[in-house]
Amino acid sequence: xxxxxxxxxxxxxxxxxxxxxxxxxxxxxxxxxxxxxxxxxxxxxxxxxxxxxxxxxxxxxxxxxxxxxxxxxxxxxxxxxxxxxxxxxxxxxxxxxxxxxxxxxxxxxxxxxxxxxxxxxxxxxxxxxxxxxxxxxxxxxxxxxxxxxxxxxxxxxxxxxxxxxxxxxxxxxxxxxxxxxxxxxxxxxxxxxxxxxxxxxxxxxxxxxxxxxxxxxxxxxxxxxxxxxxxxxxxxxxxxxxxxxxxxxxxxxxxxxxxxxxxxxxxxxxxxxxxxxxxxxxxxxxxxxxxxxxxxxxxxxxxxxxxxxxxxxxxxxxxxxxxxxxxxxxxxxxxxxxxxxxxxxxxxxxxxxxxxxxxxxxxxxxxxxxxxxxxxxxxxxxxxxxxxxx
Amino acid sequence: xxxxxxxxxxxxxxxxxxxxxxxxxxxxxxxxxxxxxxxxxxxxxxxxxxxxxxxxxxxxxxxxxxxxxxxxxxxxxxxxxxxxxxxxxxxxxxxxxxxxxxxxxxxxxxxxxxxxxxxxxxxxxxxxxxxxxxxxxxxxxxxxxxxxxxxxxxxxxxxxxxxxxxxxxxxxxxxxxxxxxxxxxxxxxxxxxxxxxxxxxxxxxxxxxxxxxxxxxxxxxxxxxxxxxxxxxxxxxxxxxxxxxxxxxxxxxxxxxxxxxxxxxxxxxxxxxxxxxxxxxxxxxxxxxxxxxxxxxxxxxxxxxxxxxxxxxxxxxxxxxxxxxxxxxxxxxxxxxxxxxxxxxxxxxxxxxxxxxxxxxxxxxxxxxxxxxxxxxxxxxxxxxxxxxxxxxxxxxxxxxxxxxxxxxxxxxxxxxxxxxxxxxxxxxxxxxxxxxxxxxxx
Numbered sequence: 001x002x003x004x005x006x007x008x009x010x011x012x013x014x015x016x017x018x019x020x021x022x023x024x025x026x027x028x029x030x031x032x033x034x035x036x037x038x039x040x041x042x043x044x045x046x047x048x049x050x051x052x053x054x055x056x057x058x059x060x061x062x063x064x065x066x067x068x069x070x071x072x073x074x075x076x077x078x079x080x081x082x083x084x085x086x087x088x089x090x091x092x093x094x095x096x097x098x099x100x101x102x103x104x105x106x107x108x109x110x111x112x113x114x115x116x117x118x119x120x121x122x123x124x125x126x127x128x129x130x131x132x133x134x135x136x137x138x139x140x141x142x143x144x145x146x147x148x149x150x151x152x153x154x155x156x157x158x159x160x161x162x163x164x165x166x167x168x169x170x171x172x173x174x175x176x177x178x179x180x181x182x183x184x185x186x187x188x189x190x191x192x193x194x195x196x197x198x199x200x201x202x203x204x205x206x207x208x209x210x211x212x213x214x215x216x217x218x219x220x221x222x223x224x225x226x227x228x229x230x231x232x233x234x235x236x237x238x239x240x241x242x243x244x245x246x247x248x249x250x251x252x253x254x255x256x257x258x259x260x261x262x263x264x265x266x267x268x269x270x271x272x273x274x275x276x277x278x279x280x281x282x283x284x285x286x287x288x289x290x291x292x293x294x295x296x297x298x299x300x301x302x303x304x305x306x307x308x309x310x311x312x313x314x315x316x317x318x319x320x321x322x323x324x325x326x327x328x329x330x331x332x333x334x335x336x337x338x339x340x341x342x343x344x345x346x347x348x349x350x351x352x353x354x355x356x357x358x359x360x361x362x363x364x365x366x367x368x369x370x371x372x373x374x375x376x377x378x379x380x381x382x383x384x385x386x387x388x389x390x
Numbered sequence: 391x392x393x394x395x396x397x398x399x400x401x402x403x404x405x406x407x408x409x410x411x412x413x414x415x416x417x418x419x420x421x422x423x424x425x426x427x428x429x430x431x432x433x434x435x436x437x438x439x440x441x442x443x444x445x446x447x448x449x450x451x452x453x454x455x456x457x458x459x460x461x462x463x464x465x466x467x468x469x470x471x472x473x474x475x476x477x478x479x480x481x482x483x484x485x486x487x488x489x490x491x492x493x494x495x496x497x498x499x500x501x502x503x504x505x506x507x508x509x510x511x512x513x514x515x516x517x518x519x520x521x522x523x524x525x526x527x528x529x530x531x532x533x534x535x536x537x538x539x540x541x542x543x544x545x546x547x548x549x550x551x552x553x554x555x556x557x558x559x560x561x562x563x564x565x566x567x568x569x570x571x572x573x574x575x576x577x578x579x580x581x582x583x584x585x586x587x588x589x590x591x592x593x594x595x596x597x598x599x600x601x602x603x604x605x606x607x608x609x610x611x612x613x614x615x616x617x618x619x620x621x622x623x624x625x626x627x628x629x630x631x632x633x634x635x636x637x638x639x640x641x642x643x644x645x646x647x648x649x650x651x652x653x654x655x656x657x658x659x660x661x662x663x664x665x666x667x668x669x670x671x672x673x674x675x676x677x678x679x680x681x682x683x684x685x686x687x688x689x690x691x692x693x694x695x696x697x698x699x700x701x702x703x704x705x706x707x708x709x710x711x712x713x714x715x716x717x718x719x720x721x722x723x724x725x726x727x728x729x730x731x732x733x734x735x736x737x738x739x740x741x742x743x744x745x746x747x748x749x750x751x752x753x754x755x756x757x758x759x760x761x762x763x764x765x766x767x768x769x770x771x772x773x774x775x776x777x778x779x780x781x782x783x784x785x786x787x788x789x790x791x792x793x794x795x796x797x798x799x800x801x802x803x804x805x806x807x808x809x810x811x812x813x814x815x816x817x818x819x820x821x822x823x824x825x826x827x828x829x830x831x832x833x
Contacts, residue, residue: 096418097418124421127429182830186435200825
């Protein structure tokens with residue numbers, strides 16, 4: 001027990017660690033949406049809804065009602081990306097880690113109460129540009145360096161329970177949290193030859209707020225088929241400038257996000273899953289003073305799970321998946337499409353009396369984001385651990 | 391059963407720790423934008439100049455910092471610029487009393503019974519800092535009167551608090567002539583004067599307070615800069631009388647005296663010299679700027695300057711021909727600038743640290759104060775101006791707003807630097823390089 005708590009504490013502490021951005025599309029609009037999923041959903045190409053068994057995922061509030069034991073889940077996600085521009089031979093790269101999901105559930109009042117810390121938007125990116133400044137009629141070379149460090153996350157409190165013998169309903173209520181800092185520095189080098197020219201820097205820091213509510217339903221149509229749906233509504237994402245920030249407070253419209261998912265047991269050891277999502281982000285465009293474009297997004301994912309596969313004598317379900325979705329913000333023009341092939345497996349860490357108390361789910365994704373003239377290829381790993389009845 | 395559970399828990403713990411450490415420990419590389427569209431708008435960098443009456447006041451010149459002895463060099467002149475005569479006084483250290491000598495058997499032994507039979511005074515000049523281009527004649531004399539290296543001047547051999555002993559003859563005299571020599575810069579930087587055994591014996595008496603050598607210039611119209619003088623003592627060994635040794639004795643005290651004291655300029659900036667001159671001035675930054683148009687277009691006017699807006703601040707001075715030709719620089723000058731920490735305590739106010747990052751200060755060619763009158767010299771004071779624009783200190787004390795222009799070391803030259811002062815067509819100005827931008831906003 002102490003070991004579990006120590007591990008979870010360490011994991012939570014790690015969430016506070018500085019991490020870098022995972023995609024060049026972080027620089028588009030208000031950032032790149034980062035879904036809070038575990039290794040199983042990632043491996044199956046799912047949006048995290050309608051999966052078989054019990055799960056604790058923010059996309060599926062209804063699924064929380066199926067949890068019979070106190071449960072905790074923790075997910076870590078490193079990414080390696082390379083991106084390039086059409087017609088350019090230059091390939092740039094980025095890499096970084098995220099902890100997109102930390103959740104706990106506890107059975108209470110005939111249902112399950114949950115608390116989840118989840119990622120929502122990733123905003124880290126940097127940029128630089130050479131500039132020529134005019135000093136008393138004499139042109140001098142300088143450089144601007146920009147860096148944005150920030151992310152939006154949510155903290156959700158939820159409750160789910162069975163409303164029918166085969167149907168559970170869930171509700172999450174929470175707030176947006178997080179900060180973003182934008183810094184622009186001008187480096188003059190040794191423009192005057194005296195070494196006495198000080199760099200220029202301007203910065204701004206905003207903290208995020210806003211309310212978010214999601215509701216979902218999960219129903220077993222039969223012993224073979226499960227369907228689920230959820231809707232997430234937000235009051236809008238507020239960005240409050242700190243006292244030293246010269247920029248103004250801002251508010252961004254966050255669209256209603258709809259999700260549906262289903263899983264079908266084709267045979268005792270073979271499950272197929274599918275899910276889809278839709279959100280009209282175009283409303284946020286009027287809130288973007290930079291002129292960035294936003295679009296309605298849709299996406300779908302399908303996956304296959306060989307649930308009776310075994311590794312080293314233990315049950316280790318194997319999974320493959322594919323998903324395709326659009327990103328809400330574009331760089332330059334066009335629609336940004338994300339396509340991912342994924343695979344993974346689960347390892348049982350602790351099984352007592354036929355009940356799995358601890359598992360780790362591993363997923364590896366190979367994906368591509370392309371839009372406008374920019375193409376980004378990436379590898380992404382997801383490792384999640386789920387503990388029950390501790 | 392229990393063992394299995396424990397093993398599983400250990401495995402789980404190891405997994406969690408490894409995953410967490412792996413993610414956190416991963417090398418992080420932030421994505422870099424491919425174009426400028428995602429970056430905030432470009433800040434505007436522009437240069438403006440403030441006239442003296444927009445920023446400056448209270449300019450004063452103070453003198454008397456440091457002593458000739460602290461220059462660590464000698465000045466020798468004769469009717470230079472028609473007004474300046476200067477002589478260098480040197481008191482040599484005690485002679486070496488021991489030397490290693492090879493005896494008749496070939497064994498090296500220490501000989502502590504040396505006989506001093508003569509010597510030479512060697513003088514090493516700086517041809518760049520000296521005005522002569524041709525040969526000049528010099529005279530080495532032995533001082534006949536008690537003198538004090540720390541307080542001696544042209545008229546007094548000792549001039550300390552409560553004690554003033556004038557020279558019998560102004561200018562460090564009279565002396566008994568030891569030797570004469572000619573220095574021709576084309577042939578080298580060093581000359582030597584022959585010293586006979588009697589004078590060597592006299593200078594060997596360390597209790598004799600008159601002990602000293604005076605080097606003077608005979609050729610009129612020149613000013614020489616002497617790096618150092620030292621004495622080569624010729625000795626005969628008692629162990630092996632056929633062996634003659636030349637042992638070097640450095641100067642124990644070296645200073646110079648001169649007969650022309652410059653007066654502070656009525657209107658101008660003066661820095662350097664021996665003793666050194668300082669110029670202090672008060673800076674007041676305008677609360678706001680109403681131009682130029684490009685500044686107003688970028689940041690709006692009136693524009694209140696904040697410390698971070700100042701990328702560079704420099705005091706722009708214009709060199710001028712030295713008003714007292716005897717002190718015109720013949721070599722480069724090194725300028726420093728520091729904050730005056732207590733204006734009321736001037737001329738003895740403590741100064742802050744150097745505001746110039748270059749450890750050699752602002753180096754100015756000597757020609758700027760002669761033929762090239764009116765040359766621009768920029769003294770960086772960025773950190774000072776930024777401090778001046780900052781909020782008051784926590785203690786409530788006002789930040790210093792007085793600057794002192796000084797030579798990099800005091801004294802570091804016999805000559806001093808001169809600049810045009812307020813009221814002239816080339817009065818000091820304040821150059822500012824400002825960088826301004828619109829407020830940082832979210833996309």
